[in-house]
Amino acid sequence: MSTSDESRLESKRRIQFAFTDEQEQFRSAIRRFLGDRSPTTEVRRLMGTAEGYDPVVWRQLSEDLALPGIHISEQYGGAGFGMVELCIVTEELGRALLCSPYFSTAVLAANAVLNAGTEAQKSALLPDIANGARLATLAVTEPNGNWDPMSIKVAAIPDVDGYRIGGVKSYVVDGHVVDLLIVAARAPKAAGREGLALFTLDANAAGVERRLLESTDPTRKIARIDFHGAHANLLGGLDDGAKPILRTLDQAAIALANEMMGGAQALLESALNYAKLRVQFGRTIGSFQAIKHKLADMLLDVELAKSAAYYAAQAAAVEDPEWPALASLAKAAASETYLHTAAECIQIHGGIGFTWDNDTHLWFKRAKSSEVFLGQPSYHRELLMQRWGV
Amino acid sequence: MSKVSEAEVRAEVREWLAANWDPDMSLVEWRRKLADSGWGMPQWPKEWYGRGLPHALARVVEEEFANLGAVGVAKSGVRLLAAATLLEHGSDLQKKKFLRRILTGEDTWCQFFSEPGSGSDLAGATTRADLKGDFWNINGQKVWTTSAHHADHGLLLARTDWDAPKHEGLSYFVIDVKQPGVDVQPLKQMNGHASFNQVFFTDAKVPQENLVGRVGEGWKVAMTTLAHERRGADGLTSPSKRGTRVGRIHAEERAEAEKANQPYKWYPQRAGRVDLVIDRARETGANRDPHVRQEIAKLMIMAKSAEWTSRRARAAQQQGRPQGPEGSLGKLAASNVARAAAHVHTLITGTEAMLTGNGSPRDGIIAEILVSVPAISIAGGTDEIQRNIIAERVLELPKEPRFDTGPFRNVRRN
Numbered sequence: 001m002s003t004s005d006e007s008r009l010e011s012k013r014r015i016q017f018a019f020t021d022e023q024e025q026f027r028s029a030i031r032r033f034l035g036d037r038s039p040t041t042e043v044r045r046l047m048g049t050a051e052g053y054d055p056v057v058w059r060q061l062s063e064d065l066a067l068p069g070i071h072i073s074e075q076y077g078g079a080g081f082g083m084v085e086l087c088i089v090t091e092e093l094g095r096a097l098l099c100s101p102y103f104s105t106a107v108l109a110a111n112a113v114l115n116a117g118t119e120a121q122k123s124a125l126l127p128d129i130a131n132g133a134r135l136a137t138l139a140v141t142e143p144n145g146n147w148d149p150m151s152i153k154v155a156a157i158p159d160v161d162g163y164r165i166g167g168v169k170s171y172v173v174d175g176h177v178v179d180l181l182i183v184a185a186r187a188p189k190a191a192g193r194e195g196l197a198l199f200t201l202d203a204n205a206a207g208v209e210r211r212l213l214e215s216t217d218p219t220r221k222i223a224r225i226d227f228h229g230a231h232a233n234l235l236g237g238l239d240d241g242a243k244p245i246l247r248t249l250d251q252a253a254i255a256l257a258n259e260m261m262g263g264a265q266a267l268l269e270s271a272l273n274y275a276k277l278r279v280q281f282g283r284t285i286g287s288f289q290a291i292k293h294k295l296a297d298m299l300l301d302v303e304l305a306k307s308a309a310y311y312a313a314q315a316a317a318v319e320d321p322e323w324p325a326l327a328s329l330a331k332a333a334a335s336e337t338y339l340h341t342a343a344e345c346i347q348i349h350g351g352i353g354f355t356w357d358n359d360t361h362l363w364f365k366r367a368k369s370s371e372v373f374l375g376q377p378s379y380h381r382e383l384l385m386q387r388w389g390v
Numbered sequence: 391m392s393k394v395s396e397a398e399v400r401a402e403v404r405e406w407l408a409a410n411w412d413p414d415m416s417l418v419e420w421r422r423k424l425a426d427s428g429w430g431m432p433q434w435p436k437e438w439y440g441r442g443l444p445h446a447l448a449r450v451v452e453e454e455f456a457n458l459g460a461v462g463v464a465k466s467g468v469r470l471l472a473a474a475t476l477l478e479h480g481s482d483l484q485k486k487k488f489l490r491r492i493l494t495g496e497d498t499w500c501q502f503f504s505e506p507g508s509g510s511d512l513a514g515a516t517t518r519a520d521l522k523g524d525f526w527n528i529n530g531q532k533v534w535t536t537s538a539h540h541a542d543h544g545l546l547l548a549r550t551d552w553d554a555p556k557h558e559g560l561s562y563f564v565i566d567v568k569q570p571g572v573d574v575q576p577l578k579q580m581n582g583h584a585s586f587n588q589v590f591f592t593d594a595k596v597p598q599e600n601l602v603g604r605v606g607e608g609w610k611v612a613m614t615t616l617a618h619e620r621r622g623a624d625g626l627t628s629p630s631k632r633g634t635r636v637g638r639i640h641a642e643e644r645a646e647a648e649k650a651n652q653p654y655k656w657y658p659q660r661a662g663r664v665d666l667v668i669d670r671a672r673e674t675g676a677n678r679d680p681h682v683r684q685e686i687a688k689l690m691i692m693a694k695s696a697e698w699t700s701r702r703a704r705a706a707q708q709q710g711r712p713q714g715p716e717g718s719l720g721k722l723a724a725s726n727v728a729r730a731a732a733h734v735h736t737l738i739t740g741t742e743a744m745l746t747g748n749g750s751p752r753d754g755i756i757a758e759i760l761v762s763v764p765a766i767s768i769a770g771g772t773d774e775i776q777r778n779i780i781a782e783r784v785l786e787l788p789k790e791p792r793f794d795t796g797p798f799r800n801v802r803r804n
Contacts, residue, residue: 017705292781381687
């Protein structure tokens with residue numbers, strides 16, 4: 001057996017198919033917190049604001065539960081856990097539909113710094129991210145909506161004290177409220193992987209023009225950012241700068257897949273509860289096989305996609321060589337399942353499910369926007385085939 | 391019963407094997423020794439061919455047999471379902487008469503449950519048993535009976551009371567298959583194989599002593615059989631490691647396994663052969679077609695997710711946690727995977743999917759997949775029944791209103 005086979009076997013052995021008791025307790029604590037702080041009345045209030053989050057809840061989530069730095073090692077001020085715990089957090093946030101800059105700050109920006117930053121940069125940037133004091137995000141995609149970093153056009157031009165960034169980024173999660181921007185850009189004229197790198201900018205610097213976009217999912221704010229020669233610093237190095245970008249996006253796909261599963265589970269429970277309450281033709285609608293079978297299929301769908309999301313998180317946590325492929329697998333599975341579950345949840349509710357007052361649309365819109373966020377299912381299925389060498 | 395330790399059991403079985411195991415013995419001769427010593431089924435009671443050991447220690451015995459390559463008792467077909475049912479509900483006379491020859495492999499068993507008129511609704515059986523003197527007279531028809539053509543005994547569910555409600559009018563018998571009133575006909579399936587039989591009973595005889603449990607308790611007894619079936623007590627004999635072993639007993643065992651597995655040769659094709667998909671896409675060049683790539687990815691995502699879901703269920707079980715919903719979904723998931731696989735195999739194979747037999751792709755295996763997959767969503771509980779079970783037991787949704795209560799005589803049926 002070759003060494004790589006051995007290491008593969010070794011990591012397969014460490015992939016856990018059940019959460020530990022500690023992880024289950026961690027999940028319960030987050031769920032209790034969110035049950036209290038993020039009822040749908042709060043979701044509805046915050047989604048109508050420009051900021052899109054409650055700074056008091058964010059502070060509690062950061063200081064009492066230490067969630068933004070859950071996966072950041074203790075030397076940089078984090079809690080020292082990993083991908084599995086990060087994904088437990090996103091799953092619970094997705095379930096409660098918490099309006100917060102968590103995905104931007106903890107999932108995208110913190111991982112980008114961890115993956116690309118030098119020791120000095122990690123020590124300088126991560127503690128404030130971990131304690132929730134500094135909001136940050138990652139800007140990769142441009143107005144063409146392509147999630148493949150190879151298509152990046154935004155240019156970074158060397159200057160006496162760093163770089164000048166020019167061009168446009170879009171679909172930047174929480175781009176309108178963060179303090180720190182991490183931008184994927186390339187050296188002029190270099191195509192493909194060549195010259196790609198990450199840069200950090202003060203979001204309020206001169207030459208940064210941020211505009212909140214009107215988003216389908218009002219619980220996740222996105223912005224367009226125009227850079228007019230704004231001053232930036234290189235994050236990490238210029239050699240193979242595409243690698244940390246891809247790694248960050250793959251980790252984000254896994255975290256998003258788990259977030260989507262939290263939402264899908266909430267929708268399944270909502271549909272199930274309604275089917276047990278709603279009476280038509282003198283019976284609860286849940287006694288009709290048409291509805292029972294639909295719910296059984298929804299359960300099957302959700303459990304299968306959960307298995308993929310959990311497995312991908314476990315594989316990434318132990319650096320199984322296959323994990324980037326599994327990120328695409330989990331993202332594609334979660335995207336299809338979340339949207340389908342949302343559509344079926346509306347269907348089971350009937351007319352009331354299509355009203356603004358019923359909460360289903362809040363998750364439906366998260367499902368719809370998450371379906372394409374970080375790449376739609378067909379993109380990830382093709383990526384999966386390529387990564388498996390088919 | 392005094393407690394024995396693992397070390398004691400290990401030492402004892404080793405000593406016994408050292409004194410008795412001989413690969414040049416005949417299979418039946420060896421298995422008689424196993425039955426009489428209790429080492430063949432150590433978890434069975436001492437008085438019935440076992441040693442009364444807990445399951446954990448029975449596994450130790452199994453390990454010792456495996457280490458030495460020693461052959462075990464006969465396990466193929468439904469014989470162990472029959473044994474489990476008799477151990478729980480049978481009379482001493484029945485246990486004495488049947489159990490030993492089940493273990494030695496001298497007798498083969500089959501199961502007469504399903505009928506043309508009652509598939510999913512097993513308790514709606516209309517094969518009748520009427521007591522005439524010392525014998526029950528059996529008339530009716532059973533179907534989907536594996537191995538009936540070479541079985542010696544059958545587990546029979548038949549109606550003895552037409553005025554009782556559906557589930558309360560059934561009784562459970564052991565019937566001698568090799569008698570004039572039992573006519574066994576092969577049932578040819580749409581894929582050309584004949585893995586099952588249909589069986590006609592015309593005044594077939596069952597002696598009173600072969601009633602298992604009491605009259606009217608047939609459903610309860612059948613539930614025991616089905617519970618063991620779900621737990622996988624039946625199943626395929628896998629002669630994997632035995633292929634190369636030398637000795638009369640191994641040759642006889644291989645022949646036995648070959649015969650027992652013969653009806654199941656197409657079962658891997660029934661499950662869709664996901665394992666062949668990527669190789670087939672490469673060998674045909676279909677892996678360059680973007681649409682096919684998408685469909686392969688969808689299939690693989692579903693198949694992998696289903697596999698991980700059953701791993702989750704097992705992991706939860708091993709940790710002693712209550713079973714989550716993931717444990718009930720396997721069968722339905724397998725149906726979806728098989729159907730998707732047949733679809734993808736067709737996409738990959740293209741026009742050649744019009745061909746079958748040795749001249750067709752992979753010597754007919756691909757064609758066999760395409761015409762075998764429809765069985766998987768029916769056999770062992772249809773997808774629709776699985777969805778009812780998931781909806782009622784896992785999601786706790788109400789049952790549909792019933793129309794089959796009251797005397798069975800008045801219940802509408804086929």
